[in-house]
Amino acid sequence: MTAAANQSGRRPTTSRRLERAGIRDVAAAAGVSITTVSDALNGKGRLPDETRSRVREVAERLGYRPSAAARTLRTGRSGLIGLTVTTYGEEPFTFTEFAYFAEMARAATSAALGRGYALVVLPASSRHDVWSNIALDGTVVIDPPDQDPLVSELYRSGVPVVSDGKPGNCPVTAWVDNDHEAAVLGILDHLSEAGARRIGLLTGTSTDTYTRLSTEAYVGWCQRVGQEPVYETYPAHDPAAGAVAADRLLARPDRPDAVYGLFDPNGTDLLAAARRYGLRVPDDLLLVCCSESDVYAGTEPPITTLSLKPRRIGTTVVNLLIDAIEGVDSGTGVDIARLFPPRFRTAGTGPPPGTLMPTELIVRASSQRRSPRTTISPPRPPGEV
Amino acid sequence: MTAAANQSGRRPTTSRRLERAGIRDVAAAAGVSITTVSDALNGKGRLPDETRSRVREVAERLGYRPSAAARTLRTGRSGLIGLTVTTYGEEPFTFTEFAYFAEMARAATSAALGRGYALVVLPASSRHDVWSNIALDGTVVIDPPDQDPLVSELYRSGVPVVSDGKPGNCPVTAWVDNDHEAAVLGILDHLSEAGARRIGLLTGTSTDTYTRLSTEAYVGWCQRVGQEPVYETYPAHDPAAGAVAADRLLARPDRPDAVYGLFDPNGTDLLAAARRYGLRVPDDLLLVCCSESDVYAGTEPPITTLSLKPRRIGTTVVNLLIDAIEGVDSGTGVDIARLFPPRFRTAGTGPPPGTLMPTELIVRASSQRRSPRTTISPPRPPGEV
DNA sequence: GATTCATGGAGAAACGGTTCTTCTCGACCT
DNA sequence: AGGTCGAGAAGAACCGTTTCTCCATGAATC
Numbered sequence: 001m002t003a004a005a006n007q008s009g010r011r012p013t014t015s016r017r018l019e020r021a022g023i024r025d026v027a028a029a030a031g032v033s034i035t036t037v038s039d040a041l042n043g044k045g046r047l048p049d050e051t052r053s054r055v056r057e058v059a060e061r062l063g064y065r066p067s068a069a070a071r072t073l074r075t076g077r078s079g080l081i082g083l084t085v086t087t088y089g090e091e092p093f094t095f096t097e098f099a100y101f102a103e104m105a106r107a108a109t110s111a112a113l114g115r116g117y118a119l120v121v122l123p124a125s126s127r128h129d130v131w132s133n134i135a136l137d138g139t140v141v142i143d144p145p146d147q148d149p150l151v152s153e154l155y156r157s158g159v160p161v162v163s164d165g166k167p168g169n170c171p172v173t174a175w176v177d178n179d180h181e182a183a184v185l186g187i188l189d190h191l192s193e194a195g196a197r198r199i200g201l202l203t204g205t206s207t208d209t210y211t212r213l214s215t216e217a218y219v220g221w222c223q224r225v226g227q228e229p230v231y232e233t234y235p236a237h238d239p240a241a242g243a244v245a246a247d248r249l250l251a252r253p254d255r256p257d258a259v260y261g262l263f264d265p266n267g268t269d270l271l272a273a274a275r276r277y278g279l280r281v282p283d284d285l286l287l288v289c290c291s292e293s294d295v296y297a298g299t300e301p302p303i304t305t306l307s308l309k310p311r312r313i314g315t316t317v318v319n320l321l322i323d324a325i326e327g328v329d330s331g332t333g334v335d336i337a338r339l340f341p342p343r344f345r346t347a348g349t350g351p352p353p354g355t356l357m358p359t360e361l362i363v364r365a366s367s368q369r370r371s372p373r374t375t376i377s378p379p380r381p382p383g384e385v
Numbered sequence: 386m387t388a389a390a391n392q393s394g395r396r397p398t399t400s401r402r403l404e405r406a407g408i409r410d411v412a413a414a415a416g417v418s419i420t421t422v423s424d425a426l427n428g429k430g431r432l433p434d435e436t437r438s439r440v441r442e443v444a445e446r447l448g449y450r451p452s453a454a455a456r457t458l459r460t461g462r463s464g465l466i467g468l469t470v471t472t473y474g475e476e477p478f479t480f481t482e483f484a485y486f487a488e489m490a491r492a493a494t495s496a497a498l499g500r501g502y503a504l505v506v507l508p509a510s511s512r513h514d515v516w517s518n519i520a521l522d523g524t525v526v527i528d529p530p531d532q533d534p535l536v537s538e539l540y541r542s543g544v545p546v547v548s549d550g551k552p553g554n555c556p557v558t559a560w561v562d563n564d565h566e567a568a569v570l571g572i573l574d575h576l577s578e579a580g581a582r583r584i585g586l587l588t589g590t591s592t593d594t595y596t597r598l599s600t601e602a603y604v605g606w607c608q609r610v611g612q613e614p615v616y617e618t619y620p621a622h623d624p625a626a627g628a629v630a631a632d633r634l635l636a637r638p639d640r641p642d643a644v645y646g647l648f649d650p651n652g653t654d655l656l657a658a659a660r661r662y663g664l665r666v667p668d669d670l671l672l673v674c675c676s677e678s679d680v681y682a683g684t685e686p687p688i689t690t691l692s693l694k695p696r697r698i699g700t701t702v703v704n705l706l707i708d709a710i711e712g713v714d715s716g717t718g719v720d721i722a723r724l725f726p727p728r729f730r731t732a733g734t735g736p737p738p739g740t741l742m743p744t745e746l747i748v749r750a751s752s753q754r755r756s757p758r759t760t761i762s763p764p765r766p767p768g769e770v
Numbered sequence: 771g772a773t774t775c776a777t778g779g780a781g782a783a784a785c786g787g788t789t790c791t792t793c794t795c796g797a798c799c800t
Numbered sequence: 801a802g803g804t805c806g807a808g809a810a811g812a813a814c815c816g817t818t819t820c821t822c823c824a825t826g827a828a829t830c
Contacts, residue, residue, distance in 0.1 A: 022786060035788085066786080074814075127498065408817065431779085452817065455816035455817035456818075
């Protein structure tokens with residue numbers, strides 16, 4: 001009864017100290033209604049400037065901070081965007097693992113911030129009770145595996161989802177990806193022009209879109225030009241396995257005279273392997289790898305790299321997501337169409353709209369037998385930005 | 386009047402379609418009250434198992450997901466922890482920039498997840514309206530600058546704050562840091578033992594605690610042993626400036642015969658600079674740098690590194706924070722003391738409790754003129770874990 | 771046979787905002 | 801002079817939970 005008595009009764013005037021000031025406190029202090037306070041602070045309603053500034057001043061003086069939870073509950077908007085990152089194995093997870101993801105995440109964070117949203121890091125292996133307990137306005141998913149239960153459920157419960165990497169079976173609102181096929185074909189053509197007769201590939205064992213599309217493009221190209229595919233695979237998340245695989249590739253009886261490595265450290269690994277086998281680069285072996293690192297400008301020789309432009313991807317993904325969040329009022333997903341110019345959309349009604357971003361091939365000494373040119377344009381640049 | 390009529394009246398039985406099922410829908414479908422539903426799903430109240438499972442089943446069938454916003458509003462807990470990352474310059478920000486931060490952030494994310502919390506990435510330069518609009522249970526702040534307004538306000542509004550890096554003037558609930566002074570002294574002693582007569586330092590221009598403490602420890606050591614300090618500074622966030630500073634240091638007339646570099650890339654930079662000046666490592670120049678990268682195991686020669694053990698730091702920071710969040714009921718910050726064993730606490734009532742974590746010196750060829758030993762223990766190991 | 775007591779469950783008050791609706795009052799128009 | 805109109809502001813519903821309080825009911829106790 002003692003404590004209970006305090007609790008009943010509509011806020012006993014001025015009890016409960018030590019608590020943060022609420023909108024009611026501001027209203028009382030300013031001698032207006034809470035409606036007026038809300039309107040004044042949010043720039044709504046019809047109020048003379050004088051009232052507005054007076055309320056603002058009182059709120060400031062009281063150190064008033066609106067409750068994010070209450071606002072979210074009422075408005076249905078939290079200002080939070082999930083950043084779903086892939087996990088390898090049990091506890092640790094990528095993101096910050098490869099330069100690509102790190103850059104992409106940074107760009108995404110900045111872009112979200114610029115539009116008033118914050119990012120919640122959400123490992124794909126998160127316990128269900130954790131992420132289902134967060135009010136998300138939308139989710140960015142990095143490189144979704146074929147059947148991601150987290151993504152599926154989010155999508156099903158009406159949360160917009162935009163993925164970096166063309167999704168397999170996951171339903172998503174939209175997706176952004178590099179034109180991996182065009183990129184690989186461009187590299188293979190580039191190596192051919194430089195005199196390669198048998199081009200090898202260093203690729204991964206995982207089933208993500210990047211690995212799959214790139215490898216398929218390679219195999220297809222081989223069929224077309226009549227070359228037997230020469231490739232080695234390894235688990236990309238294992239840093240030590242890459243060096244071993246590079247070694248395997250160069251140890252083959254049908255040793256390639258040019259190699260493209262799909263992952264960041266492949267350049268260093270291949271260079272080391274070539275040295276072990278006494279192969280000169282680029283004279284005996286042409287080299288290209290996919291990397292965002294500029295250390296390859298300083299290696300001996302400098303190595304040609306393919307940049308996936310992660311900043312651009314991260315920015316685009318977030319902007320598409322926020323467009324979807326803010327463009328669709330609620331419930332019916334009608335005017336998503338507006339967001340995607342026809343040229344970016346795939347087919348009519350079926351698959352979600354996707355955007356292909358161009359890559360950039362940075363040509364250095366390792367892939368040329370002639371005099372080096374500088375940066376050249378990517379093959380088939382599909383988009384703007 | 387048309388739409389308004391729908392809105393009044395306590396939820397007109399079964400209108401509003403397309404909406405997600407709420408607790409009321411579950412209650413109605415299960416033929417119980419919402420109290421019972423809430424209790425059944427949260428394992429509270431006195432309910433027979435039969436009711437509990439029946440309610441759970443109905444909830445499952447309806448795809449019921451409790452509203453995070455409503456729950457947060459009612460309980461005052463969001464399950465969200467801010468991860469405040471430093472920003473250099475305008476738009477971009479660190480975190481993922483250095484291996485240390487990346488590792489630390491990963492460990493922090495994992496640790497938080499394991500205890501049911503998710504991390505919100507919160508650049509220090511965030512617009513006020515963004516982060517003040519997020520319901521945070523607490524905040525991790527990485528390497529707080531002397532006067533961080535974001536941190537100050539969070540702390541003032543009652544949100545627990547734990548910092549990685551001993552805070553300058555920021556008020557924090559607790560902090561965790563490496564024993565930078567002990568680490569630097571240990572390295573200097575180590576180099577002295579290896580025969581160094583004049584030890585140089587490559588350090589940063591910024592005012593963060595790490596840089597400051599390390600530099601001060603170095604200068605103090607110099608005074609004590611009677612050596613003139615020999616150091617060069619550069620803006621640590623500028624990747625190109627490091628190489629230039631390394632060059633400057635070795636170009637000095639009072640060229641050191643041993644160097645400790647405070648930042649990750651310094652090892653490579655110093656090695657390259659030494660080569661330019663025809664200095665052999667370790668014969669003419671002893672080298673140590675602070676780094677989390679294992680590339681230094683493979684350089685020629687392998688370079689001795691100091692590891693700050695970021696995983697351990699990240700895990701500890703998060704656990705301390707969550708302890709503070711869950712340990713203190715609300716309002717009065719009484720039993721924080723319980724969380725910090727006396728040996729970890731600084732002084733009595735004044736400064737916030739801090740924990741010093743040991744570092745690890747990984748000795749390799751670059752800092753030895755004799756036969757190499759392997760990993761040695763850190764100097765003055767203060768803590769457990 | 772009248773009190774306890776434990777059990778199972780319902781009612782309703784918060785939580786702290788936003789926003790729809792309504793009310794008042796003076797100026798203006800006809 | 802009566803009615804309209806718009807500005808200014810207040811009232812109150814509502815967002816969807818959690819949780820405190822209280823009410824039945826039947827068994828056990830005295």
